[in-house]
Every structure is written in C-alpha cells, then in structure tokens.
Amino acid sequence: MTEYDLIVIGAGAVGENVADRAVQGGLSAVLVEAELVGGECSYWACMPSKALLRSGSALRAARRVAGAREAVTGDLDVRAVLDRRNAFTSNWSDAGQVDWVRGAGIDLVRGHARFTGPKRIEVTGEDGTVTELVARHAVCVSVGTDPKIPDIPGLAEANPWGSREATSAQEVPASLAILGGGVVASEMATAWATLGSRVTLIARSGLLEGMEPFAGEAVERSLRELGVDVRLHTATERVTRSEDGVHIELGTGESVTASEVLVATGRTPRTGDLGLETIGLTPGDWLRVDDTLQVEGFDWLYATGDVNHRALLTHQGKYQARAAGDVIAARARGLAVSDAPWGTHVATADHATVPQVTFTDPEVASVGLTARQAEEAGYDTRVVDYEIGWVAGASVHADDYAGTARMVVDESRGVLLGVTFVGPDVSEMLQAATIAIVGEVPIERLWHAVPAYPTVNEVWLRLLEAYGRPGAEARTPA
Missing domain, CATH: 3.50.50.60 (FAD/NAD(P)-binding domain)
Structure with a gap:
C-alpha cells in the first residue's frame, strides 16, 4: 500500500x-x-481531428486567393494527410x-x-x-x-465507429454515414468528405443546434458543396451490417448504405x-x-x-x-x-462564458450566450450582426470572403453577453471576444480597443458602429 x-x-x-x-x-x-x-x-480527439481537417482547410484557403489559386495544381495527398495525423x-x-x-x-x-x-x-x-x-x-x-450509443435497433450490433475510430482510421472509407448534427459530426463530415469518402450526415434535429442559427446554416451549405448528403430532421429507425456494408433505415422510409457508420450523438x-x-x-x-x-x-x-x-x-x-x-x-x-x-481559486468561466471553435469550413467561433439563450435568461438584449466580408481586411484575406459576426449586448449594463463569428480563420479572433465578455468590458471602452488595419478584426469596429446607430444592422433573435 x-x-x-x-x-x-x-x-x-x-x-x-x-x-x-x-x-x-x-x-x-x-x-x-x-x-x-x-x-x-x-x-483520439482534439489533435488528430484538427490534423485531419487542416490540410483540406489550407488547400481551400489557397484556392480562395488569386495567384495562389493558379499555383495549386493538384488535390490532397491523402496518405500524407493521414501520416501527418499519425505524427501528431x-x-x-x-x-x-x-x-x-x-x-x-x-x-x-x-x-x-x-x-x-x-x-x-x-x-x-x-x-x-x-x-x-x-x-x-x-x-x-x-x-x-x-460516445453515447442511442437506443436504435441494431446500431450497437453493427459495430459503429465512435469518435476514436473516426480520428484514427488508417484508410479512407469508400462511404461513411454519420449519425448526429453536432460539432463532432460536422467536423468529421468535413474531414472525410475532403479526403474522398462519400459522406451522408443524418441528424434527428438541425445542425449545430446549440449555436446561432446562421452558424449551422453556413456549415450546412459548405458540407453540401463538399458533396455531403445532409439529411436534417431525419430519424434513424434501424441499422444492420452485412457483407456489403451498413444499412440504415430512416424515418422517411428511405435507406442509406455505407461502408461505415459513425455515431456522434453525445457522450x-x-x-x-x-x-x-x-x-x-x-x-x-x-x-x-x-x-x-x-x-x-x-x-x-x-x-x-x-x-x-x-x-x-x-x-x-x-x-x-x-x-x-x-x-x-x-x-x-x-x-x-x-x-x-x-x-485560480475557483472555476466559474464554464457557466456562461465558454469559448468554442468548430473547425469546419467555414469555422464557427463562439463564446458566451447566443441571442436566444440571452433572451430566455431574461436579459434586456440587443443583437447586432455584421457581414465580415464587408471589412477591408477580410477582402485581403480571401477573395469573396463570406462570413457573419454577431454580438449580443446586455442593454441594462452596456456589456457583451455573447459573440459568434462564422467565416474562414475566425478562430483566431475568439480570444478578444472572450476577454471582452469575461472582463465585462463596457461597450464605451471597447471603442478604444482599436483594431489594426487591414485585418479581419476590423469587424469589431463595424459592430460597434452598427450598435451606435439604433436599428442599424440589428436583428431580432432567430
């Protein structure tokens, strides 16, 4: 002993x-x-999953900029991507x-x-x-x-992938069905579709439901552009595995067959x-x-x-x-x-000021409360949206940059309750939002946090300008 x-x-x-x-x-x-x-x-999680995603993200980023676009003449080297993941x-x-x-x-x-x-x-x-x-x-x-395996007839017996199998697989499955609509489901759909698998994503509800609605909408568009068959608000009734793959019966009466099935429905x-x-x-x-x-x-x-x-x-x-x-x-x-x-003393930041990045394409970076969460919590809120692509730094960062920024303001105190960015490389903007919310920095002080020009962070100035003009770019919580 x-x-x-x-x-x-x-x-x-x-x-x-x-x-x-x-x-x-x-x-x-x-x-x-x-x-x-x-x-x-x-x-099996953070590091290998982001390694799987990064090569495709870098390639798409190059293709979004004239000059670099013309220099990119090939597709991903899948074996090199998997080997890089293994190294991580x-x-x-x-x-x-x-x-x-x-x-x-x-x-x-x-x-x-x-x-x-x-x-x-x-x-x-x-x-x-x-x-x-x-x-x-x-x-x-x-x-x-x-991983939590939902009580779907035949699913457990079909030997499904969990997140571990999804991030450690040494070969690209010819086809992959993903059950779930959260972060893991969205990221793995992005990764394996980029690597050449025919991916079908099946979610009982919507995509990224706990986030601002425009985040899930943007990721859904991106997944479809990657060739992912996205089936939202669709129940899975039964799963069986045979010699020719996994067969998934849907609540719509349709069925999907794939080489593997990944369960990403909770923990x-x-x-x-x-x-x-x-x-x-x-x-x-x-x-x-x-x-x-x-x-x-x-x-x-x-x-x-x-x-x-x-x-x-x-x-x-x-x-x-x-x-x-x-x-x-x-x-x-x-x-x-x-x-x-x-x-450090105590942990309080995980109550309402949790920063999170979903490494899809586009990225989703969020911290604090969504507009709906703030409203349901009883705050007197104002919601301000701004299209990130309108910022000069974004147009330099990528041709035809598309993205959205939202800040949720507590009107009674004049401080931020939540911020969400959706767009290329927005993960690097999240810490400023986190500091503003955790530090309860008054809106009037944020005016003096001058963003460098031309960077994508200039969106902060535009959000504040929109907030300063009552009614301008403000939206009712979706």
Missing part, C-alpha cells in the same frame, strides 16, 4: 494538469491511467508524455482504477498485478467520457466501473461538483473535465484542472481557497 497526498484517476490533459498544479503547491501526487498518458485529446499522435505512443510526467515530479501507475472505499484505490494492471493506493488528502476523477461518463458504489455514488452517473470542483457531499473527492458535465471541452477541463489542483494544495496546507497559489 502506497500513500500520496493526491491520487488522480485519468492521465489525460486534464488529469495531468490537476497533478502538476498540486505538485507545484507542495503535494505528492500519482496519476493512474488504464490507456495512454495524454488521454483522449492527444490521441506520436503513432499512439505515450513515451513523450510519460517523460513529461516523471520530469514534473508526478508518479504514474498503469492500470484500471476502482474505489474500494473513501480515499482508497485499487489499480489492476494488464498483467493482473494489483496496486493499492491511499490518498492522504484528495482523490480527483478525470476519466472523461465515451456518456466513464464512471460505470470505478467502484463508485463503495463510496455511496451511482456507477454510470456524472459527478456533480461545485466551483472548486469538489464533488457534492464529499470533502476529499474532486472531478474535473468532461466527467463532471459542466463543459465538455479540453480547454475548459484544463481550466478546471488548474483550479482544482490549486484548491487541493491550499486545503491540504490548511489554507483558505482564496489563498490558493496562482490565484
């Missing part, structure tokens, strides 16, 4: 940050990992991540972790070896999520086999936490990242991890949370 101040279950990007901050705060820490150190983001995952080797963990002064135990009681963990290695760990101060669960927490019942929690549940990331009803248990269901995004999970590591270190030393090192 080995004791540590902190045990972190899950050595992904989130778990690594919890342990690192706790060690910097003077604690001893151990990471427990059943798979690859570095986790989902490094090997270190060919699914975690040796470099393990070196980082050791260099940070964090111990690592490989195997599957299960609670055996309060602050007590049993780790079973691949060879059956059992290691018992005890935490002096805290245990943090950072195990992430798995479920990896808490089913953690021994939660030994500490009074229900296996398979999300772990609900307060703003210090402490699990409700416990003074020693924390949960960070997707598993707490606050914001299922890597950057938000790492933000939570920094706060949790600082808080655990402070409490272990008998300090108040407000005296935690680094000043």
Whole structure:
C-alpha cells in the first residue's frame, strides 16, 4: 500500500494538469491511467481531428486567393494527410508524455482504477498485478467520457465507429454515414468528405443546434458543396451490417448504405466501473461538483473535465484542472481557497462564458450566450450582426470572403453577453471576444480597443458602429 497526498484517476490533459498544479503547491501526487498518458485529446480527439481537417482547410484557403489559386495544381495527398495525423499522435505512443510526467515530479501507475472505499484505490494492471493506493488528502476523477450509443435497433450490433475510430482510421472509407448534427459530426463530415469518402450526415434535429442559427446554416451549405448528403430532421429507425456494408433505415422510409457508420450523438461518463458504489455514488452517473470542483457531499473527492458535465471541452477541463489542483494544495496546507497559489481559486468561466471553435469550413467561433439563450435568461438584449466580408481586411484575406459576426449586448449594463463569428480563420479572433465578455468590458471602452488595419478584426469596429446607430444592422433573435 502506497500513500500520496493526491491520487488522480485519468492521465489525460486534464488529469495531468490537476497533478502538476498540486505538485507545484507542495503535494505528492500519482496519476493512474488504464490507456495512454495524454488521454483522449492527444490521441483520439482534439489533435488528430484538427490534423485531419487542416490540410483540406489550407488547400481551400489557397484556392480562395488569386495567384495562389493558379499555383495549386493538384488535390490532397491523402496518405500524407493521414501520416501527418499519425505524427501528431506520436503513432499512439505515450513515451513523450510519460517523460513529461516523471520530469514534473508526478508518479504514474498503469492500470484500471476502482474505489474500494473513501480515499482508497485499487489499480489492476494488464498483467493482473494489483496496486493499492491511499490518498492522504484528495482523490480527483478525470476519466472523461465515451460516445453515447442511442437506443436504435441494431446500431450497437453493427459495430459503429465512435469518435476514436473516426480520428484514427488508417484508410479512407469508400462511404461513411454519420449519425448526429453536432460539432463532432460536422467536423468529421468535413474531414472525410475532403479526403474522398462519400459522406451522408443524418441528424434527428438541425445542425449545430446549440449555436446561432446562421452558424449551422453556413456549415450546412459548405458540407453540401463538399458533396455531403445532409439529411436534417431525419430519424434513424434501424441499422444492420452485412457483407456489403451498413444499412440504415430512416424515418422517411428511405435507406442509406455505407461502408461505415459513425455515431456522434453525445457522450456518456466513464464512471460505470470505478467502484463508485463503495463510496455511496451511482456507477454510470456524472459527478456533480461545485466551483472548486469538489464533488457534492464529499470533502476529499474532486472531478474535473468532461466527467463532471459542466463543459465538455479540453480547454475548459484544463481550466478546471488548474483550479482544482490549486484548491487541493491550499486545503491540504490548511489554507483558505482564496489563498490558493496562482490565484485560480475557483472555476466559474464554464457557466456562461465558454469559448468554442468548430473547425469546419467555414469555422464557427463562439463564446458566451447566443441571442436566444440571452433572451430566455431574461436579459434586456440587443443583437447586432455584421457581414465580415464587408471589412477591408477580410477582402485581403480571401477573395469573396463570406462570413457573419454577431454580438449580443446586455442593454441594462452596456456589456457583451455573447459573440459568434462564422467565416474562414475566425478562430483566431475568439480570444478578444472572450476577454471582452469575461472582463465585462463596457461597450464605451471597447471603442478604444482599436483594431489594426487591414485585418479581419476590423469587424469589431463595424459592430460597434452598427450598435451606435439604433436599428442599424440589428436583428431580432432567430
């Protein structure tokens, strides 16, 4: 039996940050990992998915600019794209991540972790070896999520792809059916259609439904231009796999046949086999936490990242991890949370100021509340839209630049509640919007944040000008 101040279950990007901050705060820490150190983001999510998308994005960007367009004489080298993706995952080797963990002064135990009681963990290695760990101060669960397989007859038996298979496939499927209309579905439809697969996207609702309506509309147009067969507001009734592929029966009476089917309809927490019942929690549940990331009803248990269901995004999970590591270190030393090192203290940004980028073409970059969300929350709002292509910097950036910017203003306080950009390369504009919202920068002060000319960021000036003219470019929330 080995004791540590902190045990972190899950050595992904989130778990690594919890342990690192706790060690910097003077604690001893151990990471427990059943798979690859570095986790989902490094090997099956953020990094490989964006690597798959980037080559096609770069090629389309070149074709949007005269001079570069004429120089582009070929199509993508698919094998080179897949090899580049493989390089970003270190060919699914975690040796470099393990070196980082050791260099940070964090111990690592490989195997599957299960609670055996309060602050007590049993780790079973691949060879059956059992290691018992005890935490002096805290245990943090950072195990992430798995794809949620909807209850559609035959779907589970059809051996569908999840996000892992979609981002790690070594060959382009001749055809791919995607169930879902969210970020993963939209990005993977973009990636695999660009790489030559015949893609059909089937969504029970609309596309990117939690975002501003014009975002989903723009992405839908783009997917259709890429050759994707987009079927929205369409139910899937049954799925079967045979020697000639996967057969999908739709609520419309039609059917789709594809080489593979990808399920991208949500996530479920990896808490089913953690021994939660030994500490009074229900296996398979999300772990609900307060703003210090402490699990409700416990003074020693924390949960960070997707598993707490606050914001299922890597950057938000790492933000939570920094706060949790600082808080655990402070409490272990008998300090108040407000005296935690680094000043992170608590995680509050994942309530309403979550930045997110959907790496489709066009990109969708958003932070804060949509117009509808703000209205439903009872704010006195004004919505201002501006076509990004009207900005001089956008016309230089790409010929026939098409995109839309929206800001949602809290009229009672004169501050921004939400901003959405849709267009080429708008992801690089998002941090300014995030700062404006998190910092509650008054509109009157934003006038003095002068955008450089000619850049796409000049859209900020145009949005403010439109806001300053009552009625100009303002729209009723869709």
